[in-house]
Amino acid sequence: MNRSDVLIVGAGPTGLVLALWLSKLGIVVRIIDKTSAPGTTSRALAVQARTLELYRQLDLSNAVVQKGHRVDAANFWVKGEPVARLPLTGIGEGLTPYAFLEMLPQDEHEQLLIERLEGFGIKVERSTELEGFEETGDGISARLRLHDGQQEICQACYLAGCDGARSIVRKTLDTGFPGGTYQQVFYVADVQAHGPTFNGELHLDLDEADFLAVFPLAGEGRARLIGTVRDERADRAETLGFADVSSRAIEHLKVQIEQVNWFSTYRVHHRVADHFRNGRAFLLGDAAHVHSPAGGQGMNTGIGDAINLAWKLAAVLSGGATATLLDTYETERITFARKLVATTDRVFTFVTAEGRMADLLRTRLAPFLIPKMASFETSREFLFRTVSQITLNYRGTALSTGVAGHVHGGDRLPWAHDGEGDNFESLKCLTWQVHVYGDTSDEMIAWCHEHHLPLHVFDWRPAFEAAGLGRNGFYLLRPDTYVAIADSSADPKVIERYFKEHGIRPFFGSP
Template sequence: MNRSDVLIVGAGPTGLVLALWLSKLGIRVRIIDKTSAPGTTSRALAVQARTLELYRQLDLADAVVQNGHRVAAANFWVKGGPVARLPLTAVGEGLTPYSFLEIYPQDQHERLLITRLEAFGIKVERSTELESFEETGDGVSAQLRLPDGQQEICQACYLAGCDGARSIVRKALDTDFPGGTYQQIFYVADVHASGEALNGELHVDLDEADFLAVFPMAEQGRARLIGTVRDERAEQSENLRFEDVSNHAIQSMNVQIERVNWFSTYRVHHRVADHFRTGRAFLLGDAAHVHSPVGGQGMNTGIGDAINLAWKLAAVLSGGAETRLLDSYEPERIAFARKLVATTDRVFSLVTAQGPMADLLRTRLAPLLIPKMAAFETSREFLFRTVSQITLNYRTMALSAGVAGHVHGGDRLPWAHDGEGDNYESLKQPVWQVHVYGDTSDEMIAWCLEHHLPLQVFAWRPAFEAAGLGRNGFYLLRPDTYVAIAENSSDPKVIERYFRDHAIRTFFTNP
């Protein structure tokens, strides 16, 4: 029998990131996938700023940015011409080190993650399926079907279902997956093309006919087309070819197709599982929640699930925390998933709605409103904060406490940057740590030293005040860089009580 700390089912971005984070933290993982090879086609394209911030902990952010494509602007078309342009080059400037929209297709993304995982000595076990599993007294016993057809019993302490919308893990747990399916059929095509819409920027057609978005890729002249299939064509979606859909919208935007690399159709769902955890089994990514592609949130949300769960599993498995720390995974992630599905559902319904009123909103009002929104810094900033996931927070959750400055327990630590540097350098290590902006007490310094808890004390600067950080208090940061405690005092007993109340015993583990 093979035994691991965590058995991960599914080797998409969510499963691979979970495996990477756990491996970095010294946890033994086994990752299986029923496919024979990594995907060569994908719909997920955007890597959001919050994901890139967290990727610094795995030294992945630079590789994604260098090999991806930074989108300069989004252009909106009506009746054969661009009517509005939304600059994106520095739309989040001052809020994050990654103040832009990054395109990095999922298939390339997966290859990067697989390469990094292999550096830890972990290989994805391909053509290997989970058939069933049961919880035992001290773990999970899983029955696997190997590539040669043989069966194997795998023992693990925990099981992570990262196996997509048709999750075997979710079905085995008998967890409901309420929601629905949109009526529209979508297509995605990877093409080489030319024309005004192939200038390296994002282009979206708002016309009353077919919806179409042209996403730029790093390679010159290459783009990803995502569009709707309407009228009688939708009834034959399983047999559709690219030639069947390449009519009005593509012609309207004057996209000259030179080569189609691949093409597929799909339906969009909006669902959230009733539970993200049952005993020793967890659901992550599309196994837990699926939603429309609006805003490029899906893959990034799954990666967020993986990072949230990874440090908690590592703490429990290393003996640094009691198992009740794992109780925080579901409430923290399910609340965001439900809010995200509701939000993207409203936007998606507006973008794809049919009828005279919907056409009026898209073709007449949107071209007027978009330039006005782009002209105001506050509206641009609101849009970026929302889409980039930097406003995602765990306020009011069990692991979050206090307020200092404008920062609450559960918030992402604000990024503060000026000519003297930024406050994110120490966040590259996925460990508990304390940040102080201004002065702190001798007691705090001595306590952190005694308990091997990293302490970063920054001399007070205007950049910290501008970021909303409080002066002379402290922020206890979780390994995933969210604020656990926001406190105005410099009393280490506040930290001591927090760890005791949450049964966290080991504060610092060198990964």
Template sequence: MNRSDVLIIGAGPTGLVLALWLSKLGVRVRIIDKTSAPGSTSRALAVQARTVELYRQLDLADTIVRRGHQVAAANFWVNGKPVAHLPLKRIGEGLTPYAFVEIFPQDEHERLLLERLEDYGVSVERNTALDSFEETGDTLTAHLRLPDGRQEVCQACYLAGCDGARSVVRKALDTDFPGGTYQQIFYVADITASGPALNGELHLDLDQADFLAVFPLAGEGRARLIGTVRDERAERADTLQFADVSSRAIEQLKVHIEDVHWFSTYRVHHRVAEHFRSGRAFLLGDAAHVHSPAGGQGMNTGIGDAINLAWKLAAVLSGGAEPRLLDTYESERIAFARRLVSTTDKVFSFVTAQGRMADLLRMRVAPFLLPKMAGVEASREFLFRTVSQVTLNYRGMPLSQGEAGHVHGGDRLPWAHDGEGDNFEPLRQPCWQVHVYGDTSDEMIAWCAEHHLPLHVFDWRPAFETAGLGRNGFYLLRPDTYVAIADNSADPKVIERYFRDHGIRPFQ
């Protein structure tokens, strides 16, 4: 019987990243997908800074940045005229090595992930579907439908449902998926065009006409249009063609279309599963949560799910942690998913709302406020912190402890960089490690050496104080680079106690 450590259902970005991380950590994976080939079109575009930071652990960051397109600015239009210009080129300066907005379409993204996964000797099994599964003791048995129609029975220690909003895994677990569906029909079109909105920047129409955003793609004159379809046309979404889309917003943005390469319509949902785990089965990505496209959060959140779960599964499977560590996957990720759905829902509802008051806010109030906000560095930084996911944290969660400087247990480790070095360099290795900024004790040095726990001691510099890091304390970092312990002491017994209390044995 075909047996793996983890059986992954679905080979979108979430499933592929999970497979990659697990493979890098020595876990045997099997990944299946019911489609015959990777997607050649996509809706997801943005790769947020936090995702790129974590991709350093897979040596993917530089490739993503090189192949993608950095958006220099966002422009807001009303009545056919630009009313606000928001510079984005270094909007997150000092916060991250990737202080920009990166566009890298999902289809290209998936092809890159597939290439790297094959380097580990793992291929996606196409035209293969999950029929059912059951859990018996310490094993999960799955029934797969193969390309020739035959059924295969296989076993795995764990199963990961990365199979999208219509997840077979979620339905098999009988997990509720509460939420709703927005009334608007959306369209997406990849085009070649010319005009002032094809200058490599983001353009957003705030007019009372159909909502429209123009996203730049790599290459001369290439862009993606995302817009709404209202009135009676929305009732025939399945048969709509690009010619049926209202031209008013397109003309308002002065987009002169030369070619339409791809066009599709879809509805937007906002839902979060009641549970992200049941026994040995987990839900990730769109199988666990779907939300509006506001802020480009969807694909990045699914990738975050995968990274959070991967190191925990690897630890448990290797004997480096007790199975109860896996309980923290749901508690950490479901809280973020619920906050995200609530936030994107508010933004999305404002941008797409109809009626006189909504039009007044968009066309009169927003054009007045946006230029003022764009001119304030604090406003731009707040926007970047929110959208880039660098402020995503697990404060108050079971695996998070303490405070040192302005950093709490559960925070992403702040980036500190100057001419003398970069404190993120050691994070390329997905392992437990200790950071000290300043001086530490002989006991800490000896204990870390004895237990083969990497210890990185950085001479104190002003850059660390600016980043909010505490002097002479320590930070215990999880394999996903979030802070497990922030402590002002130099006492290794704090770490020893933490590992014992949480059933973690990273020295296996």
């Protein structure tokens, strides 16, 4: 038990997904967490479309959708009345198999991941804390404090810090974590209640009162309330109870509380670590970046970190790539994290800003603009693409090259679906693969066969053109389903050169 390929510190969604992906790829993992039991009062709710797409690789998507709640609309309230409604049903129609907003509380989400991980024979080691570590010549030597108080020296090839905003891994690496903390104190409450806002849709109060959002959950009358606490109450955040929360916003949204299942307060930070990697140690999720809850991006971004790193670690550990592949993790993920923090910061500031001008913008301008924007398909599509993370790309980075049709190297492969099929079906395999839309050369077919590289040739159809895919070229897809090469030729030497330049042998390691 004290030797593994990868030691994962932290068993939140990021650590659990990393453990799952690595286990699926045959990598020996050990996952520890200092808590005695899984969390029951977690804040994250939204499972974005891109996460659901990637979850297909673990056969998790359907389970998440079945357990969660699909939100049909977002409603905006001012002075106790609904003033704008943004329909969300099919808002991403034609862009993804998951063209909706899915809500699943983080604690239920984690339990699903834990059960799947146990299917690989891996259990989270609870009440086990990382006290420190150092890099040796060929790995990591970590000091653990076990549940019985005993100390253990653990050996691993690599260490993954998924241990949250107060990460001991980040502190041990002495990596800077610049940013700041918002002045508002937030509260989160899981409640049983009734009223017009308990119709299965999302509701937000834009008024000058304390900010409040009502997030629907699966089950009659269940919802998660997320709001702000201002004035002098913020100075005693640690001792606040639900009774201390301003009733003004709750009354504005006509929420009739029957029972408070749990309640907690917290402060929101906006920070990105200076580095996501130092030698054999990596930072993921909240250990690497924290930001406002605007747009439900945090948990999904951490899961994206895990998937990006998992296939690269698996390739290196299995002999399918040189260790230089791991350099691309920080490059690809830190750019997105910095952009995300800046974007969510602007949204958060608008929603929670105080003062007469801010109130006028929220209560007068926003209710006027939201229905206008919602009436245009292009604006609805832009909103969905951004929030769902399907526009996240790695263009211009080391592993991304070329363009074919409207698709660039580094892009997420566009989804194309019609009555004849779905081009995402083959993406369930955690392997490198080639997609061709139209015709390809005999050389390409022979080369892929010889090198055990899966080749999927789709007869050309209008749906592919509509999705922006190029005809008769090829797309080399990474194991995380992002495009490595987009090329308009049918020349396998392009792929051969790519693998040679990057030290990759794609037929190694993947089941």
